[in-house]
Amino acid sequence: MPLRDLYLLSPEISIVGVAFIIIMLDLWIERKGLLPILTIVLLGLPLGFTISLWGTEEQAFDGVLVVDTFSIFFKVLLIGVVTAVVIASQETAARFRRFQGEYYGLLLMATAGLMLMAATRELITIYLSLELSTLSAIALVAFFKDTRSTESGLKYLVLSGVSSAIMLYGMAMVLGVTGTSSLVEIAKAAPVSSLADNPALLLGVVFIVAGFGFKIASFPFQMWVPDVYQGAPTPVTAYLSVASKAAGFAVLLRVFYLAFGDFSSDWSMLFGVLAVISMSLGNFAAIFQTDIKRLLAYSTIAHAGYILIGLAAVASRVPGGEAFGPQGVLFYLTAYAFTNLGAFFVVIAIANKIGSETIDDFAGMSKRSPLLAGLLALCLVSLIGVPPAVGFWAKLYLFNAAVQADMVWLAIAGAINTAISAFYYLRVIKVMYLSPAPTEERVRLTPPIGLAVAMTTTGVLFFGIAPWFLLDFAIRATSGFPG
Amino acid sequence: MHVGTGASIAFWIMAVVAVVSASGVILLKDIFRAALLLVVSFLSIAGIFVTLNADFIAAVQVLIYAGAISILLIFAILLTRDVQEGNPSNRLKIPGMFMGAVLLTALIVVFVNTEWRLSTEAPLDSTTAALADLLFSNKFVLAFEIASVLLLAAMIGAVVLARGEDE
Numbered sequence: 147m148p149l150r151d152l153y154l155l156s157p158e159i160s161i162v163g164v165a166f167i168i169i170m171l172d173l174w175i176e177r178k179g180l181l182p183i184l185t186i187v188l189l190g191l192p193l194g195f196t197i198s199l200w201g202t203e204e205q206a207f208d209g210v211l212v213v214d215t216f217s218i219f220f221k222v223l224l225i226g227v228v229t230a231v232v233i234a235s236q237e238t239a240a241r242f243r244r245f246q247g248e249y250y251g252l253l254l255m256a257t258a259g260l261m262l263m264a265a266t267r268e269l270i271t272i273y274l275s276l277e278l279s280t281l282s283a284i285a286l287v288a289f290f291k292d293t294r295s296t297e298s299g300l301k302y303l304v305l306s307g308v309s310s311a312i313m314l315y316g317m318a319m320v321l322g323v324t325g326t327s328s329l330v331e332i333a334k335a336a337p338v339s340s341l342a343d344n345p346a347l348l349l350g351v352v353f354i355v356a357g358f359g360f361k362i363a364s365f366p367f368q369m370w371v372p373d374v375y376q377g378a379p380t381p382v383t384a385y386l387s388v389a390s391k392a393a394g395f396a397v398l399l400r401v402f403y404l405a406f407g408d409f410s411s412d413w414s415m416l417f418g419v420l421a422v423i424s425m426s427l428g429n430f431a432a433i434f435q436t437d438i439k440r441l442l443a444y445s446t447i448a449h450a451g452y453i454l455i456g457l458a459a460v461a462s463r464v465p466g467g468e469a470f471g472p473q474g475v476l477f478y479l480t481a482y483a484f485t486n487l488g489a490f491f492v493v494i495a496i497a498n499k500i501g502s503e504t505i506d507d508f509a510g511m512s513k514r515s516p517l518l519a520g521l522l523a524l525c526l527v528s529l530i531g532v533p534p535a536v537g538f539w540a541k542l543y544l545f546n547a548a549v550q551a552d553m554v555w556l557a558i559a560g561a562i563n564t565a566i567s568a569f570y571y572l573r574v575i576k577v578m579y580l581s582p583a584p585t586e587e588r589v590r591l592t593p594p595i596g597l598a599v600a601m602t603t604t605g606v607l608f609f610g611i612a613p614w615f616l617l618d619f620a621i622r623a624t625s626g627f628p629g
Numbered sequence: 630m631h632v633g634t635g636a637s638i639a640f641w642i643m644a645v646v647a648v649v650s651a652s653g654v655i656l657l658k659d660i661f662r663a664a665l666l667l668v669v670s671f672l673s674i675a676g677i678f679v680t681l682n683a684d685f686i687a688a689v690q691v692l693i694y695a696g697a698i699s700i701l702l703i704f705a706i707l708l709t710r711d712v713q714e715g716n717p718s719n720r721l722k723i724p725g726m727f728m729g730a731v732l733l734t735a736l737i738v739v740f741v742n743t744e745w746r747l748s749t750e751a752p753l754d755s756t757t758a759a760l761a762d763l764l765f766s767n768k769f770v771l772a773f774e775i776a777s778v779l780l781l782a783a784m785i786g787a788v789v790l791a792r793g794e795d796e
Contacts, residue, residue, distance in 0.1 A: 285786025346743035
């Protein structure tokens with residue numbers, strides 16, 4: 147194993163190292179409040195390594211690990227997300243009497259798994275990275291150890307086990323047909339020109355989609371989302387909704403463009419159908435929710451549907467337009483990270499004070515805390531996709547990709563769903579601004595969560611006004627794609 | 630590679646035993662017997678691995694599945710209250726069986742209609758050394774290392790969840 151390989155792996159090595167350091171320091175440090183601060187400072191290490199690798203196009207471990215702008219884009223995004231979640235976790239974690247170090251450590255290990263998912267090109271390695279992130283997340287979901295949290299953890303464990311088993315079965319079939327587990331070799335060894343000519347390859351691909359579908363919370367593996375999101379500690383919910391989805395889409399893009407790129411016309415339709423079902427299902431179910439976390443859970447299923455449009459849009463009428471789909475996916479994932487983290491962080495800030503996550507209890511929040519109500523409204527408006535928030539551009543790019551790919555029906559389905567989603571997002575805003583407040587008691591923003599809210603909502607506004615900064619990165623990240 | 634008649638007969642015996650015992654695991658009401666049948670199923674699958682010349686995998690199957698996991702399962706059953714209630718079915722029995730039948734049909738249709746890639750190489754005498762070479766080769770060492778972090782994360786998670794809030 148050459149040293150260069152280790153350098154290329156340094157972001158993942160260092161983030162696991164930081165996890166170990168935090169868990170060890172937890173034994174000696176009496177003031178647990180220092181742990182998140184140390185975590186954030188030490189996260190500079192993996193971030194530094196990742197940024198120093200920007201621009202390299204190299205492979206390590208016989209091509210299993212690939213360091214390109216695509217994987218680095220996701221690594222920076224994931225490290226950013228975990229940093230924000232650690233900042234936002236402080237009040238929640240302070241409630242644990244024990245295991246605060248383990249909480250942060252597991253968050254970091256889950257991130258290491260997700261980072262590897264975005265950067266590996268071999269099925270067994272991809273599977274193990276996925277399990278690393280899922281197992282760490284299961285412990286985090288059940289961390290409260292009360293009835294609800296334990297139930298969520300158990301559901302997550304069982305359902306992720308089922309979806310992993312299905313995915314492994316699919317990988318075994320692909321291995322059986324092509325004789326290799328490397329994505330590059332699979333593309334070369336695939337014996338047919340259309341998936342329909344080889345049933346086992348087709349079924350293998352469908353089963354693999356099922357496994358990744360669990361990670362991105364798309365239909366038909368969406369049923370765990372509401373229960374798990376509701377029962378888990380809210381910072382963990384925020385983390386799962388954004389990070390796990392981002393890495394899931396990264397690995398989907400990589401696997402399908404690299405290994406099954408020749409069959410794009412076959413799977414494009416599969417993703418198109420999944421996109422429509424996911425967004426319709428998520429949006430319709432969200433209308434009836436009374437709990438803000440459940441509402442955001444169904445909304446995350448809908449957003450998985452919107453992003454799947456980018457995977458369906460592989461073809462293009464204009465030259466160079468083939469990249470619109472992947473670019474749109476990367477842009478949307480980043481925009482969604484800022485927006486959804488922002489929404490969850492405001493919910494954490496409010497819920498920590500008023501002790502409730504029911505939408506009706508947010509009544510009159512515009513009087514009790516004009517700032518928090520305004521920021522939550524901004525995030526919800528961004529989730530609908532209204533300018534000047536970044537969510538508008540994200541939807542615009544994806545729908546444009548669908549139109550360019552001659553899939554106008556997908557863009558129309560997306561537009562109809564956007565209209566439906568406006569109904570339930572606006573209802574929350576209506577409750578906050580128009581319903582009378584039950585008490586005059588102010589809801590104050592405390593420093594750590596305030597910083598997290600500020601970071602994310604600034605992003606929502608900044609990239610909403612100047613989307614080309616982000617788009618430029620998305621274009622550069624997909625330039626060498628599929629690598 | 631042509632499979633000998635003896636291996637064929639052995640395969641069919643073990644395949645039938647594996648399927649019958651696995652069905653028993655689902656259908657029996659007594660979960661203790663179901664757990665024992667699961668051991669039988671694991672052992673016959675180990676036998677199938679032997680007929681495929683996968684001696685190392687067969688040994689691992691016996692050690693880990695038939696050995697460790699089964700003992701863990703039986704311990705869990707012994708420590709469970711209300712174990713006499715067994716393994717009751719619920720109202721999802723019929724839809725579950727229907728889905729199972731659909732999946733089975735799909736898999737059979739797929740497996741029969743697919744041209745599988747057959748290996749022309751002679752089987753290795755001992756697969757253990759070859760597996761070790763592969764596992765520590767540059768290609769799979771990353772997966773090996775991820776597996777070690779995965780086990781550590783699982784262990785930390787288990788400790789966190791199992792250890793109650795004392796004091």
